[in-house]
Amino acid sequence: MGVDVEERKFTRQDRQRFRAKVHSCLQALGSMLNDGHFEVSEPKIGMEIELNLVDDAMQPAMANAEVLAAIADPDYQTELGQYNIEINVAPRPLRGRHIRDLETDLRKSLDSADARARSVGSRLAMIGMLPTLTEEHFEHKWISANPRYDLLNQQVFAARGEDIELQISGVPLPDGTGEELSTICDTILPEAACTSVQLHLQVAPESFAAHWNAAQALAGVQVALAANSPFFAGRALWHETRIPIFEQSTDTRPQELKNQGVRPRVWFGERWITSIFDLFEENSRYFPSLLPVCSDEDPQAMLARGEAPSLAELKLHNGTVYRWNRPIYDIAGDRYHLRLENRVLPAGPTIIDTLADAAFYYGTVRAFVDADRPVWTQMSFDAAEENLHAAARGGFDSRLYWPEVGWVHPQELVLRRLLPMADAGLASYGIDAEVRDRYLGVIEARCVSRRSGSTWQRESVVARERAGDSRQVALAGMLDDYITQMHAGEPVHTWEW
Template sequence: MGAEVTAREFTRADRRLFRKKVRSCVDAMKQMLDGGDFRDAVDKPAPLLGMEIEFNLVNGDMAPAMSNREVLESIDDAAVFQTELGQFNVEMNVEPGPLTGDATFELEKKLRASLDVADARIHAHDAEMVMIGMLPTLQLEHLDREWITANPRYELLNEQIFTARGEDIELDVEGVALPGSDVEILRADTNSVVPEAACTSMQLHLRVAPEEFAAHWNAAQCLAGVQVALAANSPFLAGKALWHESRIPIFEQATDTRTFELKNQGVRPRVWFGERWIHSVLDLFEENSRYFPALLPDVSDIDPLEVLAVGGVPELSELQMHNGTVYRWNRPVYDCSDGKPHLRIENRVLPAGPTVVDIMANAAFYYGTVRALVNAERPLWSHMSFHAAEENLHIGAKYGLDATLYWPEIGWVGADELVLRRLLPLADEGLADFGLSAAARDRYLGVIEGRCLNRQTGAAWQREHVARAEASGADRSTALTGMLRGYVENMRAGDPVHTWS
């Protein structure tokens, strides 16, 4: 959820000063880009696979376990596991590993081992971690304000969003019917941003040189709709069958500071795909400072331009704080490591799970395909409209592998066919360019191929399981609980989701 805040309340003067400091940070970044300050840090950066994974906590009867504080105390590894917005969430930061040779096998092995250790330590609390995009046993009563994690940043964020909005947040999602059933609709008002915590994701980080940032961001935007169609794992919330990847509409609505009237005026949403292809990373930071008022106007005493003037590297803390409250699906990140600045793209469209090998496969597909698109002789975004890329995101999220997406030179095509015919060879090419071994490419891209051939994502498996249970006479609550129990068993076994029966 971003950096900690030092203030507990904000004044009108804080907001004006924060706006001025964000502008100074943008000016400082422009100077750094023009002056080559990033060059030493990212001249041919080593390719690294970096990820954050969010988990839900459940107890023995598969209900949400509101125990993240106790769980984290038991795990006792603050460098890897942290709190998240909801008391039923924890987040895992995976140490970046090379995208070369067979190194991803070791990364996969370490990830499994970390999860096994964590799970063993938290069983005393009648809790276990579930990698899933949206916990199907979450009900509306679990999304109230009382279930926000006790952390000043989360409490302030909730307060500031509702102050900006001035009224309760409306959730309104029309679902995709289960086989043999009618379309279901979720309509509810909420007094907190906890519905955002229902959206558990895997975030992928890619460090790039400034001159290559725009191409990588544009490529990631092109790919977003395919990613969610291919990895959908969030079909249920509050007992309703919604989209295959319901995280997308729920997250968009859960942090929306706009009233109905502001939407009609065309005010940009804080969860944002964007509105254009970019030419520089500066385009994104300038848009963030221009369009979005501060939610957490926490101001430091450091002048970034003065730091630059004496040859230092500024932290740009106000820019980082503000950037953390604009939820782009592909978010630009400025950071410093070992006293050197760098830029990253944080890819935020993917759900967590279902298994370790599935998330490794999703990561490999993303990194490989983006690399190949960037290396292409003709940029894909030069003959694809930005609106088409955005439309693909929502179509892919709603229908999963049943989606029909737009792709240049092909037209409208099934998501599975697009991946099998066009994108898997590109992903293999891109991963080979990174230096990943043939064995590793075959393992992870083979999972993607199997998912398309079997037409079984995590969402498809969940929906089919619940539909069968209800056809046999189970009510929705029983069907969801039984499905989740089977999901957890399969997750523990570790076989990729396309092989689940």
């Protein structure tokens, strides 16, 4: 969830003042990076998991306010759509058996939250895109009550000047032809359909660039392994449809600005970096403000007094530029630190799958950073971006480019090269061997079976349609089975349909 803001109208003067404040924050950040006073603690794992709410008929439950009241836990918060909530997982050390303990704690928390949601007529679904959503669920009345979301909706359309067009050509189902999405939306609510897992890692300033570059290089592989979003508005589209829907539903550019090469707000980036400053500077240089809310803080004066500035404007602006790997500046008490936020993964299917994806990510990124010749020095930035979209479209059927290998299916790349690297990276963090084996074993089995959440959903719907179900009935039945097996907790490569 982003920073809360109050309902208001913005003036031209607000935008000019906000730009100046962002520039002041950026100067302060540069001074802080030069001074080297950032807190650098031991590596920790942290995450956010976005969830959907459904009723007993597997239809979206527009009830997040009621469900959050029933859960009554500050770790659970609202999200953009009234059928969304989010759990924020407190950081814990990335060593020993802490990931295994996190699995146990997450399972307990989500079971409790689901029981309380059921008490008010809703159920939790941890899935990349809710397959029973229809275009009727993108009407303005279904935006959550938090004023931030309506303001953001207003500002996106004010910047764009016209309705949003969603256009996606789907990947054919095993027994059918390709399906198409072509629709016009007058809200950003299709973004709410994109429920994700966001992984956090606190990073020292001097090593941030290496970690960001490593995460960018790995993004396509992550998506191919974890794809879990094959259906949107009743249509079978990409294996990870979250990627194009998120890119299109928050696009502030009309076609003419796209033709001019103006950068999109959902952005992979355009180059490998040498400093975290590069990312914040690009955000301030290329993107107009969407929520130009100014504080009274003077970051330069605070630094002069030896205080930790919040850099409120820089953080607020950064939160409206949706990089797939996002830099985070934050303060805790009187100490400030930097985090890398990885945003490419969909939610689900199970907690063990989620932790397996996290372990693979943390371990492989660490191995890339520690390598004598880092992978990003051997491939173009464009190749990394193309890998992301190829993986989102084709999943295990995609072909990705990799240095010294050429074009390769993601499961072959993982089994032959990346799993040993992930294991070595996790070992470097001090993670117990049995914990490494547990989660990387899930990744290995998923690659061998070629079964992700997406492939299971697609095969399940095809089987139901062959048995005579309509698409909507098949989607609801598949989702009911999905939620049952999600709660049973076995990894998705073991699921039957």
